[in-house]
Amino acid sequence: MNSGFHLFPEQASTTAQHLDHVTIYLLIVAAFFSTLIFAFIFYFAVKYRRRAEHERVWAEESHGAITLEIIWTVVPFLLMMVMFVWGANVFFEMSRPPDDAMNIYVVGKQWMWKTQHLEGQREINELHVPLGRPVRLTMTSEDVIHSFYMPAFRVKFDVLPGRYTTAWFDPIKAGKYHLFCAEYCGTLHSAMIGWIYVMEPAEYERWLAGGPAGESLASGGEKLFQERGCANCHRSDKPGRCPNLAGVFGQPVQLTTGQTVKADEAYVRESILDPSAKIVAGYQNIMPSFQGLVTEEDLLQLIEYVKSLAKPPQQQQATPPATRAGRKQNR
Ligand code: CUA
Secondary structure (H helix, E strand, O other): OOOOOOOOOOOOEHHHHHHHHHHHHHHHHHHHHHHHHHHHHHHHHHHOOOOOHHHOOOOOOOOOOHHHHHHHHHHHHHHHHHHHHHHHHHHHHHHOOOOOOEEEEEEEEOOEEEEEEOOOOEEEOEEEEEOOOOEEEEEEEOOOOEEEEEHHHOEEEEEOEOOOEEEEEOEOOOEEEEEEEOOOOOOOHHHOOEEEEEEOHHHHHHHHHHOOOOOOHHHHHHHHHHHOOHHHHOOOOOOOOOOOOOOOOOOEEEEOOOOEEEOOHHHHHHHHHOHHHOOEOOOOOOOOOOOOOOOHHHHHHHHHHHHHHHOOHHHHOOOOHHHHHHHHHOO
8 A cells, every 4th residue: 555656645634635636737837837947047048048149140129919818818827727716626625524424523733633423432542534525623732833634635634723613625535645744843852653444334324333332422521411510500490590501503593792693613612711701691790711621622522412411302312323324324
């Protein structure tokens, strides 16, 4: 797989193919015009070299050529527009994970990658994913800035402390692929590496089932929600002093300031760590901050719990998540 000389890393995702096509186009255009320009430089250098007085011939002066000027304006313009439109297209594709993507959480820390599946499986410096299903990564860091880099999928995205970034890829080939940290993050930066395993769906199901049976992120979050006393105020059975969280995730939330924000991962995170930042309309600023009391991993669990509350009840007790991946696969 990694033997021999390769101009490009292996193409193991749909994005890798699309991105490489743009890159090849850029390279061809650049190479063609560089060659052309250098050829002309040498040609003219020789043709108009300094000559002895008796060898000189005086050419007729030129006074512009409209056709020529139009050609060297329009042709580069079109070539550039192709770069722009095509490049923007691939950029949008890379920045928008498909709706049916499976979610994986990534936490970077000096100097390791921790990955978490919604079903509860945790891995260190490894990530197992099924073939043929897009994967959306929600990433954060416990300390400094890292960068999650998987050359074969053409994914390289900064992982920042204090916020979530997302990246996605759609693997098209089973195999074992490199994972690097691509942002200098301290002494063992170069050792912050790992492997991505893209598995056949059936094999992936076996892997999921084979690991130590952990609880799902959402149920871990529910436990935390009880333990930390969140449930005392955020009640689901009757109106409490704090907003009922059922059906909140993914929806717009009206704030006391009159603004509306979307309840996404970043909003839930902020509401836990810095509750006074955004107060929901109709409520008081009474929640204490949980800064320092919950870890990044706790936060991910709580977010998954809040997400699970947003789903209609029949979906909540649908088949266990482990088999959900397999079912989508068979569509
Ligand atoms: Cu983490 Cu470099």
